[in-house]
Amino acid sequence: MQEALERIKKQCENLIKECQSAEIDELATHLSYGKMLRSKLLLSISGINEDSVNLCAIIELIQTASLLHDDVIDESSIRRGKPSINASFGNKNAIMLGDTLYSKAFYELTKFDTAIAQSVANAVVRLSIGEISDVRLSSSFNTDKNRYLQMCKDKTAALIVAAAECGALLKGLDAQKYRIYGENLGIAFQIVDDILDITQDSSILGKPNMSDFKEGKTTLPYIFLYEHLNDNDRQILLSYFAKELNDAQIQWLKTEMEKCGAITMSIEQVKKYASQSLESIKDENNQKLESIIMQMLKREF
Numbered sequence: 001m002q003e004a005l006e007r008i009k010k011q012c013e014n015l016i017k018e019c020q021s022a023e024i025d026e027l028a029t030h031l032s033y034g035k036m037l038r039s040k041l042l043l044s045i046s047g048i049n050e051d052s053v054n055l056c057a058i059i060e061l062i063q064t065a066s067l068l069h070d071d072v073i074d075e076s077s078i079r080r081g082k083p084s085i086n087a088s089f090g091n092k093n094a095i096m097l098g099d100t101l102y103s104k105a106f107y108e109l110t111k112f113d114t115a116i117a118q119s120v121a122n123a124v125v126r127l128s129i130g131e132i133s134d135v136r137l138s139s140s141f142n143t144d145k146n147r148y149l150q151m152c153k154d155k156t157a158a159l160i161v162a163a164a165e166c167g168a169l170l171k172g173l174d175a176q177k178y179r180i181y182g183e184n185l186g187i188a189f190q191i192v193d194d195i196l197d198i199t200q201d202s203s204i205l206g207k208p209n210m211s212d213f214k215e216g217k218t219t220l221p222y223i224f225l226y227e228h229l230n231d232n233d234r235q236i237l238l239s240y241f242a243k244e245l246n247d248a249q250i251q252w253l254k255t256e257m258e259k260c261g262a263i264t265m266s267i268e269q270v271k272k273y274a275s276q277s278l279e280s281i282k283d284e285n286n287q288k289l290e291s292i293i294m295q296m297l298k299r300e301f
């Protein structure tokens with residue numbers, strides 16, 4: 001698998017070079033590709049061949065483009081432990097690099113069957129809708145779990161669903177089962193991310209700890225916390241929303257979460273989505289997909 005992931009990175013670099021721009025080439029040297037979950041997933045379903053490697057490169061370019069734009073929107077200065085492109089080169093460069101990668105990816109997508117092109121294109125629509133809803137939800141403390149979950153389905157799960165579906169389409173398998181697998185994996189993955197933002201320190205996260213709430217993101221543990229606080233403590237929680245907090249205030253949040261079991265309840269949700277994911281592919285006899293779920297559960301809470 002590791003060798004295939006290296007081939008995908010190389011293919012991404014080749015596609016970027018084909019854009020024939022020294023400026024884009026220079027900016028792209030500052031990119032990093034992360035865990036490549038979507039590629040691992042696609043290859044685990046389709047197997048490794050020229051088509052699947054090329055399709056993974058397209059999906060990684062789209063994922064990278066979306067994060068370039070997301071860092072501008074979130075005003076994030078760190079991505080995967082390194083300065084973000086917007087922090088180093090400004091918003092204009094980050095947006096245009098994102099647009100270039102995104103457009104090149106769509107050009108390459110026209111070389112695939114319509115069903116595959118539609119699956120990826122539709123996912124990018126959902127991704128964008130998810131990002132808008134993330135921005136809207138961040139304007140005030142959100143107490144609605146369903147809105148939060150819908151946002152996770154769009155912003156995070158959609159491209160994971162497309163990767164799973166495309167893997168199945170390439171291999172002639174029942175795409176619906178893999179879509180369900182991908183959606184539940186995607187939601188679980190986002191909740192794990194939300195938990196880690198609270199429980200892990202910045203050296204492991206590659207970005208500051210507790211940054212979600214400061215950015216106005218009321219993630220699942222905060223919704224559980226709100227539900228379990230009395231009126232007085234709810235007012236304290238609301239007053240901390242989207243602010244730079246001091247150590248005592250951060251400690252208050254962590255202690256109250258511990259008291260009401262907000263993290264434990266969130267972990268239960270992760271396990272629920274993980275088991276729904278496994279259920280959908282139980283007859284497919286694919287151990288790689290089972291191990292992707294296990295690895296996600298093993299990320300330290």
Ligand code: FPP
Pocket residue numbers: 062063065066067069070071074076098099102124127128131155156
């Ligand atoms: C990260 O969320 C953001 C996404 C997963 C999707 C962003 C999507 C867009 C900007 C629209 C699509 C645009 C293009 C060009 C394809 P996060 O902020 O919760 O995660 P983070 O902590 O990693 O920043």
Ligand code: MG
Pocket residue numbers: 070071074076
């Ligand atoms: Mg972000």
